[in-house]
Amino acid sequence: xxxxxxxxxxxxxxxxxxxxxxxxxxxxxxxxxxxxxxxxxxxxxxxxxxxxxxxxxxxxxxxxxxxxxxxxxxxxxxxxxxxxxxxxxxxxxxxxxxxxxxxxxxxxxx
Numbered sequence: 722x723x724x725x726x727x728x729x730x731x732x733x734x735x736x737x738x739x740x741x742x743x744x745x746x747x748x749x750x751x752x753x754x755x756x757x758x759x760x761x762x763x764x765x766x767x768x769x770x771x772x773x774x775x776x777x778x779x780x781x782x783x784x785x786x787x788x789x790x791x792x793x794x795x796x797x798x799x800x801x802x803x804x805x806x807x808x809x810x811x812x813x814x815x816x817x818x819x820x821x822x823x824x825x826x827x828x829x830x831x
Contacts, residue, residue: 741782755807763797
């Protein structure tokens with residue numbers, strides 16, 4: 722294998738590892754691995770390399786975590802999220818957490 726190919730493979734593997742760690746860090750323990758998401762800014766993307774490579778690496782990293790990963794680019798940001806069907810109890814917990822967060826934000830405005 723040419724040295725350039727080996728270097729490209731190592732860079733890609735390192736990118737997958739980095740993205741997997743970022744995705745893990747975004748997970749809430751109570752959600753049992755569901756509701757995963759990651760948003761990369763345009764600056765993050767520039768640092769990480771070609772968009773097509775980052776998207777491919779993000780999908781691989783998501784699959785390592787058991788996600789059904791989807792990627793979308795909006796306004797120069799890359800959104801990566803888990804598109805699996807969420808169990809009812811996890812969905813209800815996430816809805817309560819969201820309602821509590823909105824309630825707390827509204828109380829601070831008063």
